[in-house]
Amino acid sequence: MLLSATEENYLKYIFQLSEIADENIVKTNDLAYKLEHSAASVTDMLKKLSDKKLVAYKKYYGVSLSKNGKQIAVQVLRKHRLWETFLVKNLKFTWDKIHDIAEQLEHIQSDELIDRMDEYLGHPKFDPHGDPIPDKKGNFSMSNVICLTDAKLKKQYVLANVNDESTAFLKYLNKIQISLQDKIKIVDKEAFDDTMQIIINDKKQITISNDAAKNMFVKVD
């Protein structure tokens, strides 16, 4: 079944939101916000995707991916993340500039292209933002990553993953000079607003707002 870029995007975002929400049900309004479309458009499209058996959609309740829909969503993510890897590793883009380009490249239709690209890149397991790249069969390498907001004090972590959807945030990370794989230890957390003091690579200490921490994901070192 050949899908439009629009349909692929819907599936991708349903997948991503259902990951976050933890329960599998995604609400119309959340999708509308993510896609920057009206809720009415979303309802329309969900009906179409439902007709194609790509999602299970129940009026006024929400939507979840079918087996087939999920498979497609994961393959779109695979393409997105492989392309991002290529852009950074081979074309020397900085990570704050690749998202929009990968959003376009992920919809190129050719299985052979993406397989060869995967081969060319040496079957990478994670993309430049630290997100796992699903393999051809759709399997992810998962690692025990938690949000920095949920990390414990005084414990040694490494930065494993960052939210890639805000260019402003990625620029901020560049500015304060934190990169993936850097060591992070929380030394203090302000009760009032959850601002935290963290030490990077056992050297510099900096202050991070809760809003920033929400976009950073770490695993134990």
Place this chain on the structure above:
Amino acid sequence: MLLSATEENYLKYIFQLSEIADENIVKTNDLAYKLEHSAASVTDMLKKLSDKKLVAYKKYYGVSLSKNGKQIAVQVLRKHRLWETFLVKNLKFTWDKIHDIAEQLEHIQSDELIDRMDEYLGHPKFDPHGDPIPDKKGNFSMSNVICLTDAKLKKQYVLANVNDESTAFLKYLNKIQISLQDKIKIVDKEAFDDTMQIIINDKKQITISNDAAKNMFVKVD
């Protein structure tokens, strides 16, 4: 001005047809045939492109590119040919499989992407089919290439360029084992149907139909 992939395609094909036709005017029907759309659709789109000052369109007469339109067409060709080069040189695609993929990739919107790709490939001057790749400013490296049908008997040529739009033809070239840069000498031409006997690399002699010769372009060795 941001154009749709469809509009970009129209400009690209108008450019290519005007190259062939030699006079700059492209006819509605020729475009319709090339694009595999109805003549009516073409008329519609030509009006739109005319409104945007990308073409000069005169009813019942034909269409030609404006300065701006030509510039865009050439940049689309640049992208197409750089991507084809990448697909063959880096991803090891054979030349008969790249056209459809490059047709998609040529519409990715990012100047930085294509500049970096050009750099990454080492500023190639010709693509895998022998077509010149325009530089960032739109300049082609032209070479004195003529169609094999117009080549003289007994004179030494090399294959400089082939028509890349028919997969069947490219497969045929693979089968008879002719590649770009191979030496070609016409030893005989049948007056009745223009079938020719040619010698490849001073070794094998083969028979080529006029239809095949129409898709092959040579320059003097």
Place this chain on the structure above:
DNA sequence: ATAAAATTTTAAGCGAATCTAAAAATTATA
């Protein structure tokens, strides 16, 4: 020179993907 043939345009319409405004259903609150 005129009739026939071919080309091109116009007109009307369709499906996809969006929108806005308003109605309906659900959920939260007093």
Place this chain on the structure above:
DNA sequence: TATAATTTTTAGATTCGCTTAAAATTTTAT
């Protein structure tokens, strides 16, 4: 639990890129 607030759906409209059929124009042939 009744009502207010929120969310979601429905209804109707628009734009884009395409179609077919009919009308207009140009080209070709007799």
